[in-house]
Amino acid sequence: MSRAALPELPSRYPLGAMLPSLYAADDFAQRFTSGLDAVLSAILSTLDNLAEHFDPDLAPADFVTWLSSWVAADLDPAWPEPLRREAVRRAVELHRLRGTARGLVARLELCLGVRAEVVDGPGATWSTRPDTALPRASDVVLVRVRPGRSGAVDRERVVALVDAVCPLHVTCAVEVLSGNGD
Secondary structure, three states: OOOOOOOOOOOOOOHHHHOOHHHHOOHHHHHHHHHHHHHHHHHHHHHHOHHHHOOOOOOOHHHHHHHHHHOOOOOOOOOOHHHHHHHHHOHHHHHHOOOOHHHHHHHHHHHHOOEEEEEOOOOOOOOOOOOOOOOOOOOEEEEEEEOOOOOOOOHHHHHHHHHHHOOOOOEEEEEEOOOOOO
């Protein structure tokens, strides 16, 4: 991220106007302070709008990339800017849901624009009697994916994202459906 002096950005607080009357008419002092105004205008503008810099919807695009590092949002540089902003906005929610079926579905929908469903294999049960049969459990969690807002489903990207966010002790299989009710 880089913030530079913006010559076209006027200072809201020109230093020349704040000088004592002795220097107000001094041409050198006014030119010197106007040079400082050009350098400080970007800093003062940033400070005046600091709260907006922490809002992913309002922050400058390069600042959104920096914000993503603060909230550990893995942004793909190929994503369009609105998607990068949405990923930063929802990062805390997605971290809270990490390792859950709901979290996997939310991440697939956000990052790849697909509709997903997780068919969880392992089961759980309880009983008041000893020696109750255990539930049938599948060793594989099935992730069904259908086209969403992104159009066609890129299976390789889905598999890569599922592998990246599924817990290591869980085996996931991806099934891509055509989206026409199958």
